[in-house]
Amino acid sequence: MPRAAPPGARVGAHALVGYPARVLRSILSRVAQVAALATLLTACGETNIHAIHRLRPLYAAHRSAIIAAVHRIPPPGSVRAWVVPESMTPPVFFSEREQNDPRATAEILQLEEVEREIEGERQGRRAHLGLSIRSPLHFCLAWMGPKNPLDPSVHGNRGGLGEECTAAIARPWLILVRTVELRLPESLHMEAFVIDRRIDRVVASLPIDVLGRYERADLGRGPWVAEAERTIQSAFHEAASCELTMQLSRLPGARIQLDRRGCHGAFLDTAVPASLAPLRDAQSPRTQ
Numbered sequence: 001m002p003r004a005a006p007p008g009a010r011v012g013a014h015a016l017v018g019y020p021a022r023v024l025r026s027i028l029s030r031v032a033q034v035a036a037l038a039t040l041l042t043a044c045g046e047t048n049i050h051a052i053h054r055l056r057p058l059y060a061a062h063r064s065a066i067i068a069a070v071h072r073i074p075p076p077g078s079v080r081a082w083v084v085p086e087s088m089t090p091p092v093f094f095s096e097r098e099q100n101d102p103r104a105t106a107e108i109l110q111l112e113e114v115e116r117e118i119e120g121e122r123q124g125r126r127a128h129l130g131l132s133i134r135s136p137l138h139f140c141l142a143w144m145g146p147k148n149p150l151d152p153s154v155h156g157n158r159g160g161l162g163e164e165c166t167a168a169i170a171r172p173w174l175i176l177v178r179t180v181e182l183r184l185p186e187s188l189h190m191e192a193f194v195i196d197r198r199i200d201r202v203v204a205s206l207p208i209d210v211l212g213r214y215e216r217a218d219l220g221r222g223p224w225v226a227e228a229e230r231t232i233q234s235a236f237h238e239a240a241s242c243e244l245t246m247q248l249s250r251l252p253g254a255r256i257q258l259d260r261r262g263c264h265g266a267f268l269d270t271a272v273p274a275s276l277a278p279l280r281d282a283q284s285p286r287t288q
Contacts, residue, residue, distance in 0.1 A: 045158045073202060082207060094135075127182045131241055189209055208274075211272045235270035239273050242263040
């Protein structure tokens, strides 16, 4: 087993080592065949339930590969500075607005979502901020899983589910995002890892930090506290989405588009992406 980086250590290129990838190679070797079959079946009008039955074995193997990748990334708190390769082929392309864009090369998952699917709900789970990123792979993993949420009334529909989920599993880049520390309204620290699914290797790691403008004591007491907490949660959601976009854009040639998530707005009065902090003169316990 490779040794994980110690907590707090700066993760350099030497720490992002590769691993044997027999499972992923087996999966990806079948993708071309599955893609060709999906194109044929979609053209002939493949139903949703037929696509699910066809792709479920492939997704079961892929789910196992993702779980293995989760267990191999460095421990929480390891990423203190961004580490990216000099080149990436093909460049990372992800768009929430055009989820099935043929140019797409990446999928984004939150680590907590993967853990919840593996372990279910449990007490003691680390607090996290959900970004609600609409990634085709996220939906396809659910549809192909043992608890398929797809309503039976649409099982017979012919809406291209098979084509969408075949494309999602074939994209070479998997971006895993996790929450390390959530201290509302003061700060948020997240980490992102980019995995090359063709060789089962972490090739980039990036810190995602948000600085709050208030402290917990500022919330006070009374019936307005719940509303204040909802406002703060929303502001941190927007700020984290902005920071994630800016950090992933550091990847060579990358194009990242998260729908309706800009880096301007009233949320900056409450939570500031770390990349914009010098411009906004943010005050936070993390910077004092």
